[in-house]
Amino acid sequence: MRPRGGPGQNALAGLTAAALGVSVGLPFLFIVLQAIFPEIGAGSLADPFSHFASVLGADDLPRETLNTLILGAGTVALSAVIAIPLAALRALTRLPGAAFWDIAFLVPFMIPPYIASLGWILTLQPAGYLQQLTGINLAGFLFSVPGMTFVLTMNTFPVVYFALSRSFAAIGSRYAEVSRVSGATPLRAFRRVTLPLALPGLAASFLLVFAMAIEEYGTPAVLGTRIGFRVLVTGIDGSIADWPVNLPKAALLSLVLVALATAAFWVQRRLLRRGGFETTTGRAQLQERRPLGRWRLPVLAGFAVVAFLASGLPLLAILATALSRTISGGLAPANLGLQNFQAIATDSSGALAALRTSLGLGLAAAFAAGLLGALAAYVATRTQTRLRGFVELVAALPNAAPGVVVALGLILLWNQSALPVTPYNTLGILLLAYVCILLPQPVRYTTASLQQIGPSLDAAARVSGASAPRMLWRVLLPLVLPNLLAAMLLVFVVASRELVASLLVLPVGSQTISTFIWRQFDQGSVGLGMAMAFVTILITTLLPLVVLVAARRTEANL
């Protein structure tokens, strides 16, 4: 029952395919070329495949692959255990302080994972903040695979929480009420009706968490090195950042990573193909939320514990470090001071310029990725042009690439001497990197909500005489906007703190927030780095918050 393709649709698909080809397809092509032709950086196609045997034969490849899978699967499982009950309670019951919990779970997004990991280390290691306050340390737990999984989960579970609570709310308790009337218990109604209907959102968010976990660099680098736990990403980084550089190996390892994420993507597609999930029918829905009754206190306690572990504790650790004159001085009143924040305010080390650069780039990346991602999702799910498969494939490619490889693809592509103009060494290359890395977010979120909109709405609009662009603009866009906006906020937040790619393609003379912070950690100025991290977290939390509040007000007025 998909609408038939017309000239308008074909032009739109062509435009989307071209934009995707340049911003995503070509850098990836160059990664493949680099994997095959080791001398491509010097413009030569000599010795193809000469690196394959040594890389694929080494015994660290299977171990790093296995470790990557362990970390990815563990993070997804733990995220699910934490997020599904929270999301269901948030969407389907009259939860006191619902907006507050949303904000509390938005905060972990704003804490860059490598900062959070450092915060956890400063808190849990021997002589850390926890030991200074209570006399115990949990170093044994933190420096272990479950510890790494936990730290990563505290950063990723909100992805599942937000996607699911939105899906659950869209489904509403209406369908579950029907099954209740038919005699099902509340739990059974949730398990058999609400949860299956939320499957697109669930599968999409699991896949996103899996991708985030297997692409994460900071946490395995900071925690994993301590226990000899190497994953593919740290292996790739090692081949790039450790002299002598081995770019062909890095490219080859990243292709293994691409294969892993592609497999996960394929599983998700299989899952979604099983049934129809249209719940937005155009009929007005009454939001009926169940009261919590005597479960009120235990539920609130659960929300509070998770919120404290995910937002409160890392924030306190960051703030304590930022306010310390010296790290060795510990949590003593005499050791507290504002000099790290003063150093930022006076811009003595370029902190303000770095803030401006990153926030501007984050904004530009959110709009560019949002537009391109929404178009790609539309072409992939609702048109039948010949370019559909290409658009779907290319838009999904960045799922599997850590930022470090995207950056290398961009460098390899845009440094070809035959090019008349190149964005390389301008801030444009950072924008390209962020859009390429983060494109999957708007694609996923838009796709998930498009799949919940019945094709009858498109048809109704077209029958009423609307052109394809007008139907997109007036019917589909308003329906996907909440999800698209959430995705764009995510792009803004992640882009404004992206680390690895920023370090590699940073135009000379510029600093982003993350490269600034990294420089401080690199130089042993942990306090100044944490002060900058705190300022960034404040800004990137408050800005999206304003947008969300404004969006909610608009929604209420409709």
Next chain:
Amino acid sequence: MMHRTLPALAALAILAAGPALADITVYTAGPANLIDALSKGFTAKTGIKVNAFQATTGKVMARLQAEAAHPVADIVISASWDTATSMAKDGLLLPYTSPNAAKVPDFLKTDTAVAQGISALAIAWNPKSGTPEPKDWTDLTGPAFKDMVTVPDPAQSGSSFELVAALEAAQGDQLFKDLAANGAIIAGANADALNPVLQGAKAAVFGAVDYISLASQAKGESIKVILPTSGTVIAPRPAMILKSSEHADEAKQFIDFMLSDEGQADVAATYLMPARTDVAAKRPGIAELKILPLDTDKAYNSRKDTLAAFAKLFAK
């Protein structure tokens, strides 16, 4: 109209930020405040602007390799002398001898490279850790330092690798076996090894880059830099002009400035040893160090095996 204004807005945001127009481009290893100070002083003196890319040596070299077809940098300053040797071998460097290099000792300059400054590897020890003050590397293998020592990863830190190679050449690998048996951990690059020691989670860094620890000490951190009695390695930081540079004259002026009284004072201010022997250091100089002999060619030829053996030793 939103679908038209959004990309326009995005384009505007980029244009407003604009491309960086550099007179000379310097790729440099840390410390960040050194290249900031040198750039400021150089621009004030010559009017030539400096655009700097500061990262670890490994990331600087990765960037150079990826840009091989379309080089951007004029000057490279690394933290590992081996990069100067290998880049000269590959014919990537422009020969230049600065008149200001006259007071730089011969072993710190070649036709194509000259040291900016020198760091040494040392024991960084936290006096508040409740452990006895170590005097030599072997002290860190004793029961007092059980589970209390970090080692910068020789796979990530070039100077840490040279220390491992030199100590193995001097006394075999028993020292590292004892260290591993005593619960020492490999802790990322240099700062990752130092940070747990600052808070007191660990007591000492085995082979810390001395200037970072000295700067922490100057900031009031409880940290002491100890130069081991049996000897250590130094890491001279080569500055090189790339043959591909289109601003060779300006680049030469930068090297001259870096080796001038003012430039070397900037180097000394970061607690590095200045390359020029006639400029005062703010810390113990080369003359006060016992330097372990190191056959760098041999060390780097067997780098892969050394790292693999080392990693195996410390694998849990």
